[in-house]
Amino acid sequence: MNAPHSRASGLPVDRPSSSSLLLVGTGLIGGSFALAARAQGLFDRVIGTDSNPEALSTACSLGIVERPETSIEPTGVCIATPVSQIAEQVADAAMRYPGVPIFDVGSVKTMVVDSLRNDGAVPPHFVPCHPIAGSEKVGARAARADLFRGRSVIITPVEETDPETVATVESWWRRIGAIVASHDPGAHDRIIAATSHLPHLVAFALMEVLEGLDEKAIEAYIGDGFRDLSRVAASDPTIWSDILQANRDATLGLAKQLGTRLVIDDNKAALRRRLAKARDLRVRLDG
């Protein structure tokens, strides 16, 4: 840490801040970035805003953020709202704080970039980011300073993006322990549809299939496999309705492919080969 801090709030005291992060959206991901950034001394202070006053109060009472003072101009802006609000928040921050690095943490990229472009321009100091971390938990109470340690962050700069800002934002992620990879927004959205958005849709849909059965009877049949597989169905409905709508085309394209695989071959050897091939990929990806 670069500055003396009060133990109670973890916030700087006795001198004006030289650098500060503005966190827009004080949930699990934003709160974890704030904790990690503070722990690494990336910013002297973290100020926060949230459209949900309760969420902001929680993050303040946990010492993760301070309420914003209008006199302070941030030296970095992290947009950590649900994906449907990202483009608007990026445009707003770019207008208020020209030249200040802005990044988001949303799991859909094309829609954000397209939306900014359609409304005028993609701000050059905006770096679209997606940390592959999180959980079915929500809110600042679940935030952890080590959430991004050893995790990937996919950045998806576009032609409008300023390379120096990319380097700055990349360095922030690296300093909190993340591994940065760069893809174009379309590639990101197709791959994340396969590894996250379709799996979430499937998990929610599996629970809908169960809704037709006797809940009391089901309980005796729940094992570890089901528990693991359905864990993501406990994810936040507001966040996920946003994500699924924002990456609808890629997700539904893969859902159609998945549908054609939900068959059970008559030929046992053929079925075994299919399952073995799928198993081998799972084992490789986990390795």
Add this chain to the structure above:
Amino acid sequence: MNAPHSRASGLPVDRPSSSSLLLVGTGLIGGSFALAARAQGLFDRVIGTDSNPEALSTACSLGIVERPETSIEPTGVCIATPVSQIAEQVADAAMRYPGVPIFDVGSVKTMVVDSLRNDGAVPPHFVPCHPIAGSEKVGARAARADLFRGRSVIITPVEETDPETVATVESWWRRIGAIVASHDPGAHDRIIAATSHLPHLVAFALMEVLEGLDEKAIEAYIGDGFRDLSRVAASDPTIWSDILQANRDATLGLAKQLGTRLVIDDNKAALRRRLAKARDLRVRLDG
């Protein structure tokens, strides 16, 4: 333990056994039952057979079973083979050891009972059982004496089944810590299709969808959610091709229902309500 045991093998020495379990199939589930049964003193010795000589050697070298001596008549028989072999093994054991309690541990019940009935009769001393425990691991090396502790065992006796044998087999499961529930075979197969067989098919199918993408690129996108959800895709292809074929109708019926749910509603409030309802069921089932 009721008898003196050699430390090396864990097997009785110096006196003829008064009771012994015959384990047919020496993998994870059978091996775990053997370990648990021995730990609770349900049998003085455990003898094993396996169509795979390597699996039997492993189980012997681990001290989980002894190789069978033809002179020994078991006092209990556990059929722990892949499901496609269960009916044949039950019929064989019933012929060799009339009156001796026989149970299986397979995850499909209707096919076994129907197959026995079609070939003559369901032996009265056979109790169909399905412990809801296991993992994507296979083989006796993964066996654990506490695998069934606190877990459900669904038994599916039919009209031919002898009630006293049911009571005996139930008492074995209870003594190793399991919670016994009784359902008819058809109900069992419908519910387990929803909580296990369809989820496994879905997990394998998700991996097949991923096969179309750049594997190197995918790796950066793999998070905990994906890892949890796809864990069961690492399950054994031989065991699972058997199970899926054995419970094909129930599984494919539910797969069709699932297919109709792989949609993303245009109306955000409607989508959020769907996801919230699914999430609520997941949270209740986990509670």
